[in-house]
Amino acid sequence: MSTLTIFSTAAQPAQREAGATSAPQGRTIPAVLGADLEVPVKGGKLVGYANLDYAASAPCLEPVSAAVTAALPAYSSVHRGAGYASQLTTARYEQARHTVRAFAGARPDDAVIFTRNTTDATNLLARCLPEGTTVVVFDTEHHASLLPWKQTVRLAPPAFPGEAVRAADAALAGIDGPKLLVVTAASNVTGELWPIAALAHIAHRHGARILVDAAQLVPHRPINLTALDLDYVAFSGHKLYAPFGAGVLLGRRDWLADGEPYLKGGGAVRAVGDAGEGTDWHNDPEPRHEAGTPNVLGAIALAAACDALTATGWTALVREEERLIARLRSNLASIAGVRELSLWGPDHPRVGIVSFIVDGYSAREVAEVLSGEYGIGVRDGKFCAHPFVRHLLGTADGGCEDDTASAVRASIGIGTTQEHVDRLVEALRDLLAR
Ligand SMILES: Cc1ncc(COP(=O)(O)O)c(C=O)c1O
Numbered sequence: 001m002s003t004l005t006i007f008s009t010a011a012q013p014a015q016r017e018a019g020a021t022s023a024p025q026g027r028t029i030p031a032v033l034g035a036d037l038e039v040p041v042k043g044g045k046l047v048g049y050a051n052l053d054y055a056a057s058a059p060c061l062e063p064v065s066a067a068v069t070a071a072l073p074a075y076s077s078v079h080r081g082a083g084y085a086s087q088l089t090t091a092r093y094e095q096a097r098h099t100v101r102a103f104a105g106a107r108p109d110d111a112v113i114f115t116r117n118t119t120d121a122t123n124l125l126a127r128c129l130p131e132g133t134t135v136v137v138f139d140t141e142h143h144a145s146l147l148p149w150k151q152t153v154r155l156a157p158p159a160f161p162g163e164a165v166r167a168a169d170a171a172l173a174g175i176d177g178p179k180l181l182v183v184t185a186a187s188n189v190t191g192e193l194w195p196i197a198a199l200a201h202i203a204h205r206h207g208a209r210i211l212v213d214a215a216q217l218v219p220h221r222p223i224n225l226t227a228l229d230l231d232y233v234a235f236s237g238h239k240l241y242a243p244f245g246a247g248v249l250l251g252r253r254d255w256l257a258d259g260e261p262y263l264k265g266g267g268a269v270r271a272v273g274d275a276g277e278g279t280d281w282h283n284d285p286e287p288r289h290e291a292g293t294p295n296v297l298g299a300i301a302l303a304a305a306c307d308a309l310t311a312t313g314w315t316a317l318v319r320e321e322e323r324l325i326a327r328l329r330s331n332l333a334s335i336a337g338v339r340e341l342s343l344w345g346p347d348h349p350r351v352g353i354v355s356f357i358v359d360g361y362s363a364r365e366v367a368e369v370l371s372g373e374y375g376i377g378v379r380d381g382k383f384c385a386h387p388f389v390r391h392l393l394g395t396a397d398g399g400c401e402d403d404t405a406s407a408v409r410a411s412i413g414i415g416t417t418q419e420h421v422d423r424l425v426e427a428l429r430d431l432l433a434r
Contacts, residue, residue, distance in 0.1 A: 029316060030308050032059040032241065032415035039375045047375035050420035054239070055188055055353050055411035056379050058219055060301075061241040067304035068244060068297050078296055079267060079287075093296050096303035097286070103306035104214075104233055105224030106250045111285035113249045113256065114299045118215040119144040121234035121249035122182075124289055125211060126150070128259020133178040136171045136208070138164065139387040140189075140343065145182050145213040146387070157391045160344055161195045165202055172206035179208035185217035189385050189392065189409070190342050191325075191353030193217075200229045209252070215239055219413055220321060220351035222314050225250060237302035240309075241414065246298025256285035265291035317414065324412055324421050325352045331425040332356055337432045341392040341407055352412040355383070357393070358428065363406035366431065370408075374427040376420070379409040 038046040051059060071092055076085035078093045097112045106112065115121040126148035129135070135149035140157045153171050158164035168181055181203040185196050196212050203210040209231035214223050218235045225233055232251030237244060249256075261268045261281055268291035271280040282288040309317065329346070332338050337359035340346070358366050363380035370376040382389040382405070390396065395405040410424055 029312050029320070029414055031062045033062060033065055034059050035415050039371075041375050042373045050374070050376040050423050052410040052412060052416070052420060052424060053377045053379050054219070054413040054416070055191075055216060055383075055409060057238045057243055058241045058413050059415060060243050061305055061308050061414065063308040064242045064244075064301050064304045068301050071297060071300050075297070078294060089296055093294065093299055096299040099303035099306050100248055100299075101250065103303075103310060104218075104235075104248075104250050105222075105226050105228075106233075107226050109253060110225065110250050111253045111256045113286055113289050114294055114302075115234075115247045115249055116245060116295070117236040117238065117247035118142075118213060118234045119148075119247075121247050122211070122213065123148045124249055124262045125232055125234070125251075125255075127262055128255045129180060130178045130255060130258075133180055134175045135180045135182055136168060136175070137182045138167075139391065140187060141182065141184055141385065141388070142188050142213065142215070143384040143386070144215070145184060145211070146385075149180075149182070157343055157388060161198075161348070165195060165198045168199055169202045169206075172203060172208050175206075175208075179203075179206065181208050181210045182213065183210065184213040184215075185223065186214075186220065186351045186353070187343070187385075187388075188216045188353065189355050189383050189388055189407075191216070191350035191411075192342065192344055193221075193349045193351065196230065197228050200231075203231075204229065209255075211251070216351060216353065219309075221318065237298055237305065240302065240305045242298070242301040242305035244295070244298040244301035246295045246302045248302065253285055256289065257283045259289075261291060262289040263291040267291045321352045321412060321416075324416055324418060325350070325354065327418065328410065328412070328421040328425065329354055331422070332428070335425070335428055335432065338428055341389075343388075343392065352416075353409065354411070355392075355407045355409040357407050358432065361431065363408045366408050366428075369431055370424065370427055374423060376424055376427060378424070379411070381406050383407075383409060 037049040039049045041047050074085045074088045076089045078090045101112045115124055122144050135152045137146055137152055138155045155167045155171055158167055172179055183194055183199050186193050200210045211232040212230050214233050214235045217223055219240050234249050236247040268288050269279055269281055332340055339357050341355040367378050367380035370378055393405050
């Protein structure tokens with residue numbers, strides 16, 4: 001397995017230029033697959049791909065690919081096979097659960113349920129809420145966290161972080177019965193970090209629980225359910241450098257043990273009676289909600305990504321990301337005609353995501369020029385956060401097909417180089433000079 005030693009003399013030119021050698025010796029950041037991908041641009045030339053779309057799906061880490069490759073020769077059924085390969089695969093699947101639990105700092109008795117992705121995880125929890133639960137959610141949420149709930153109180157985008165806590169406090173105080181606060185840890189539109197510890201505290205003061213959508217947090221920052229006192233956390237493997245179709249829901253067992261099985265079928269039952277007789281469903285949340293043959297390789301990949309990030313260490317990862325995103329944002333700010341979108345202002349802490357609009361061009365036009373002429377991949381649109389993007393742009397819009405109220409999003413992570421972010425800035429300067 002090849003690794004990229006970013007703080008040795010083997011560092012990439014962009015990293016050497018930035019003087020990253022002052023970081024601890026020997027800390028290595030794993031390489032991503034496809035770092036040398038070349039893509040065609042206008043005129044037929046091939047250029048190195050500048051992937052600035054990590055917030056949608058991050059590339060695969062080499063150790064993730066290696067873990068999947070290593071598991072494949074013994075790949076077999078899980079849980080119900082007596083054969084050696086089946087036992088080995090079962091052990092790897094269950095080990096993946098432990099690894100993900102440790103990565104997220106979950107409590108020893110928390111459930112760790114493998115899902116398809118974050119959307120699947122939030123929908124699973126939605127089906128398990130006690131009857132009559134009211135869900136408090138901000139309009140800033142990704143649709144995965146905004147839409148699955150039956151009964152919601154929606155809160156307007158708060159003007160500052162303290163206002164988020166105050167608004168949640170007031171909303172939760174007015175609700176009787178079971179309640180759940182749902183909040184994203186890092187916005188997929190602006191990258192801004194939300195005050196999840198303070199929100200968890202407020203939720204608990206009102207006897208509510210909190211679900212944190214950590215889809216955009218975990219690729220960039222550590223999370224710890226126990227230390228933050230979070231009840232539930234959801235995230236996706238494909239944003240965490242593990243594009244093998246798995247996600248996870250972690251959290252308190254009781255609602256999950258009582259909730260209707262998410263998928264009904266083999267594995268979720270202890271016994272099935274004859275016609276007219278009952279079905280004895282598992283009470284353990286994991287088998288109860290993971291019926292059918294699970295995505296074993298997805299779980300192994302997700303766990304391998306967790307291991308790789310933990311082994312790398314957050315200090316090295318965060319330092320490099322912050323250097324690149326600060327450079328990108330300050331260069332974007334220097335271009336007349338480019339406006340960054342932000343809820344809480346330019347100085348609020350954020351992960352490696354920046355959304356912006358360009359004077360005189362629709363987001364789609366910008367994204368197409370960046371791809372077709374410069375080999376840069378960004379995302380354009382409303383990022384499955386329609387109410388939030390409307391709010392940030394101060395517009396009304398007609399939904400997915402309406403390109404007049406959209407933005408461009410650049411997002412970075414492991415494998416992003418200084419050349420990539422500089423190429424984006426130069427391309428935007430060129431575009432605006434036309
Ligand atoms: C904050 C956030 N939550 C949830 C999701 C949904 O993730 P998935 O598509 O993996 O279900 C996304 C995806 O972009 C996201 O950014």
